[in-house]
Structures are given as C-alpha cells and as structure tokens.
Amino acid sequence: MSPSKETGEPQKTPDLETQPESKKPDFKEDDSNQSSPRCVLETPVLGTGIDSDNSSTSSSSSSRRSDNNSNNSSIVVDSNNGSSQHWRNMFDVIKMKSIRRLYSFQTFKSSDISKRSLNKKLARIRSAEDRMEYEGEPFAAKPSWRSFDYGELVAATDNFCSENLIGKGGNGEVYKGLLSDGQPVAVKRLMRKKKKEDDARTGDFLSELGTIAHIDHPNAAHLLGYGVDGGLHLVLQYSPHGSLATLLHSSEECLEWGIRYRVAIGVAKGLQYLHRGCHRRIIHRDIKASNILLTKDFEPQISDFGLAKWLPEKWNHHIVFPIEGTFGYLAPEYFMHGIVDEKTDVFAYGVLLLELITGRVAVDSSRQSLVMWAKPLLDENEMKELVDPRLGEDYNDDEMKNVMSAASMCIHHLSTKRPHMSGVLQILRGENEYAADARRGEQRPSSAGRSVIIDGCDLEDYTCSRYLNDLNRHRELALE
Numbered sequence: 001m002s003p004s005k006e007t008g009e010p011q012k013t014p015d016l017e018t019q020p021e022s023k024k025p026d027f028k029e030d031d032s033n034q035s036s037p038r039c040v041l042e043t044p045v046l047g048t049g050i051d052s053d054n055s056s057t058s059s060s061s062s063s064r065r066s067d068n069n070s071n072n073s074s075i076v077v078d079s080n081n082g083s084s085q086h087w088r089n090m091f092d093v094i095k096m097k098s099i100r101r102l103y104s105f106q107t108f109k110s111s112d113i114s115k116r117s118l119n120k121k122l123a124r125i126r127s128a129e130d131r132m133e134y135e136g137e138p139f140a141a142k143p144s145w146r147s148f149d150y151g152e153l154v155a156a157t158d159n160f161c162s163e164n165l166i167g168k169g170g171n172g173e174v175y176k177g178l179l180s181d182g183q184p185v186a187v188k189r190l191m192r193k194k195k196k197e198d199d200a201r202t203g204d205f206l207s208e209l210g211t212i213a214h215i216d217h218p219n220a221a222h223l224l225g226y227g228v229d230g231g232l233h234l235v236l237q238y239s240p241h242g243s244l245a246t247l248l249h250s251s252e253e254c255l256e257w258g259i260r261y262r263v264a265i266g267v268a269k270g271l272q273y274l275h276r277g278c279h280r281r282i283i284h285r286d287i288k289a290s291n292i293l294l295t296k297d298f299e300p301q302i303s304d305f306g307l308a309k310w311l312p313e314k315w316n317h318h319i320v321f322p323i324e325g326t327f328g329y330l331a332p333e334y335f336m337h338g339i340v341d342e343k344t345d346v347f348a349y350g351v352l353l354l355e356l357i358t359g360r361v362a363v364d365s366s367r368q369s370l371v372m373w374a375k376p377l378l379d380e381n382e383m384k385e386l387v388d389p390r391l392g393e394d395y396n397d398d399e400m401k402n403v404m405s406a407a408s409m410c411i412h413h414l415s416t417k418r419p420h421m422s423g424v425l426q427i428l429r430g431e432n433e434y435a436a437d438a439r440r441g442e443q444r445p446s447s448a449g450r451s452v453i454i455d456g457c458d459l460e461d462y463t464c465s466r467y468l469n470d471l472n473r474h475r476e477l478a479l480e
C-alpha cells in the first residue's frame with residue numbers, strides 16, 4: 001500500500017460549489033433536472049404513478065398510467081404523441097422552479113398541517129420508533145431522540161446568529177449550536193417563506209424526520225431531536241468537517257486519497273444499510289457530495305433525507321413524478337421514467353466515486369456532465385487521465401483501480417447491470433472477480449451491450465450510445 005500525501009497543484013475546476021457552505025448566498029446547484037425526450041417518446045407505455053405521500057403508488061414491474069394528479073403538475077405521457085410537447089411541458093414545470101428541488105408532490109396535503117395534526121404525526125413517528133424495539137431487532141438500543149423547546153435551540157445557537165450559520169440548502173438553514181451539556185449540534189431550521197410554500201415544507205420536514213428518526217448507522221446522520229415551536233427544526237449531531245463537497249471542491253488543500261477511499265467505503269456501507277440493513281427499505285434519492293458530512297475522524301455520514309422514500313419489500317420499484325434530485329447524479333431510468341429503486345442511489349453513488357477519483361464536480365459551470373466526460377476514459381482504463389492531478393502519485397494503485405471499477409459499474413446506463421451496494425463494497429475492497437480483472441488491466445465487460453431497460457414493462461432495447469445521446473439531449477434542453 002502506498003501511503004497518500006497531500007501534494008499536487010490545486011486544480012481550478014469550474015465548480016458549482018466554489019465557496020465554503022457557510023458563505024453561500026443561496027443555492028448554487030444546477031436546477032435543470034430535465035429529461036431526455038427521445039427515449040421516452042419512443043417508449044410504448046410510460047407510467048407516471050404519482051407519489052403523493054409515502055405510500056407510493058407504483059409497485060409492479062408493469063408500468064401504468066395514473067390519473068392521480070390532483071395535487072401536482074403531473075404529466076401523463078401519450079405514447080402515440082410523437083411531438084416533444086410532453087417534454088416542453090415538463091421543462092416549463094422545471095424552469096418555473098428557481099431551486100433544485102421541485103416541491104410539487106407533497107408528502108402531506110396542505111390542509112393537514114395544523115399544529116394539532118403536526119403533533120399527531122410526530123406522535124406517530126415516535127410510536128413507530130417505540131415499536132421498533134420489539135420488531136426485528138430486540139436487542140438494538142432504542143435511538144434516543146427527543147423534542148427540544150425553542151428556548152433551548154435559541155440558547156444553543158446564540159439566537160440563530162449569522163456567525164453560527166454553517167449551511168444553507170433548499171429546505172432551510174443549518175446552524176452550529178452548543179447544548180447546555182456541552183454537546184455540539186447542527187440545528188436545521190426550516191425556512192419560513194410564503195404560507196403556501198410553508199405547508200409544503202412542513203410536509204418535507206415531517207417526511208425527513210419520519211425517515212431519519214428510524215436510522216441508526218455510523219455512516220448516516222444521527223438525529224438528536226426536533227423542535228416545533230418557533231418554526232420547525234431538526235437537531236443533528238454536528239459534523240466538524242462539514243460536507244465532502246466543500247472539502248473536495250472548495251478547499252485550497254487537496255483531499256488526500258486515504259480519506260477519499262475511506263469516504264467511498266463509508267458511504268457504500270451507509271447505503272447498504274439504508275437499502276438492506278435498515279428495518280425498512282430506504283432510497284435516499286439525493287446522494288451527492290454536499291449531502292455527505294464528515295465526522296471529526298473523517299468518517300462519512302449520509303445526510304439530508306428530505307427526498308428519501310420508503311419502498312415496500314414486495315415492490316420492484318416505484319415511479320415518481322416530477323423528477324426530483326440533482327442534475328448530474330440522476331440515473332437514466334429515473335430522469336426518463338421516474339423509476340426509483342436502490343439502483344437510483346447506486347448510480348448517484350457512482351457519480352460520487354467519479355468526483356473522488358477526479359476531483360471534478362458532477363456538473364461543471366458549462367454544464368458538462370462528469371459521467372459523459374469520464375465514461376469513455378473508464379471504458380479505456382485511462383487511469384492517468386482520470387485521476388485528480390492534485391493527487392500526483394499519492395494514491396494507492398489497487399484502491400484506485402477498485403474505485404474506478406466500482407464507478408464504472410455503478411454508472412452503467414442499465415439499472416439491472418449496476419451492482420447492489422453489497423457488491424459495490426466487494427469491488428471496492430478488491431474481493432471479487434471484477435476488481436481482479438481491473439487489477440490485471442483487463443477490459444471490463446463492455447457497456448455497449450443491448451439489454452432491456454425495465455424488466456417487463458419497457459421492452460425497448462437501450463444501448464450505451466443512446467444513453468449518452470439522451471444525456472446530451474438532456475443537457476442541451478437544460479441550456480435552452
């Protein structure tokens with residue numbers, strides 16, 4: 001194992017995240033979550049089962065049309081309509097939003113969000129938590145989270161003073177705080193805007209709380225509690241090193257390979273837990289560098305469960321509309337069909353690996369996608385071209401090859417060809433045949449093969465080159 005050191009010229013990558021999180025004026029990420037027209041218009045049937053709450057609508061592999069579009073701007077695709085009107089409509093919807101997140105499907109209806117029902121919902125989350133002790137994991141310690149009153153949060157954050165502001169996202173502001181017992185915390189405060197938006201955000205808040213409250217893993221953000229007085233707040237364990245995005249893309253110093261590899265392994269473990277180890281199957285849907293926080297030991301923690309979905313065991317996948325997430329990390333079946341399952345996260349994780357390898361952002365300032373840039377280089381095993389020049393030679397060769405190998409498989413355009421996270425972990429650790437092939441410098445299985453994109457519902461063959469075309473088209477439309 002060759003040790004990693006911090007060397008190399010800082011690379012000035014055109015960056016969407018060029019400032020420390022705390023100094024960001026507001027959202028800087030790409031908001032163009034747009035889809036490829038070509039592929040979908042050629043798709044025989046496209047189901048847009050609308051997700052209006054956490055009991056999702058689509059379950060089987062057979063895609064279906066949904067009439068349930070009551071509370072959002074859903075678009076049902078007419079497969080016979082060859083025009084691009086569907087896509088124009090979708091882009092109009094997307095462009096109306098000034099931020100990355102599209103809030104048009106709501107977890108709770110606006111009218112539901114009264115103080116009383118809020119308390120009821122919180123009680124429900126709490127009692128689900130209590131039941132957890134007896135179901136499945138009898139010896140697991142019950143996660144301890146509690147309700148904070150507003151005075152405690154005001155005292156901890158020095159009245160939410162701007163010096164304690166450590167991050168700003170689509171959902172709110174995050175403040176550093178210190179509890180009376182000396183424990184540092186991060187307080188995420190839901191932003192108050194217009195009344196209408198407020199209700200939607202309350203739904204998002206409850207949805208995030210309902211998910212994160214059930215998570216207990218070293219590689220996932222740890223919830224300490226919540227506060228509902230004087231606004232909605234989540235109280236989380238404080239991560240002193242902030243987000244991976246800041247460390248990797250905005251810091252003067254080069255993030256050493258040892259930490260990058262540790263992040264790759266830790267995030268993979270966290271995702272494996274969410275997909276398989278947690279008592280319910282959770283799809284995060286927004287894996288990206290700014291949602292990975294680092295503890296004082298540089299252990300990565302997956303954070304921001306605002307878009308996360310529960311997926312019932314018996315369902316193959318789930319179809320949501322509109323498409324939410326971050327451009328550059330969206331799997332093709334997701335941005336084209338709204339299909340969500342574990343492989344949605346695997347794809348985004350693959351993009352994250354590419355960021356770790358290359359030091360480049362997922363989408364640069366000219367909206368060039370990292371996947372498009374890296375795919376041919378990965379196929380040709382061009383390690384020198386790919387590796388972040390700031391690392392120089394300071395990386396472990398075997399680890400780098402394993403990470404490249406994992407990235408290559410995770411960003412496969414066909415979800416069925418992407419490994420599950422358990423397989424990814426094996427590849428990263430060099431425990432399976434793919435990694436061995438990569439070490440011997442052998443060509444990985446060609447990604448140009450033809451295959452069925454969605455089992456049973458979409459018999460259209462889909463090739464890698466078509467995927468790249470679609471991604472290109474996706475990008476062009478985003479720029480229009």
Ligand SMILES: Nc1ncnc2c1ncn2[C@@H]1O[C@H](COP(=O)(O)OP(=O)(O)OP(=O)(O)O)[C@@H](O)[C@H]1O
Pocket residue numbers: 021166167168169170171172173174186188221236237238239240242243290291293303304306
């Ligand atoms: N526990 C924490 N410890 C330290 N910093 C944190 C913590 N939680 C969040 N942050 C900082 O705040 C930023 C925004 O947090 P978060 O992503 O949870 O907010 P959000 O409003 O949900 O944003 P997004 O737009 O990604 O949905 C993070 O990128 C990070 O820099």
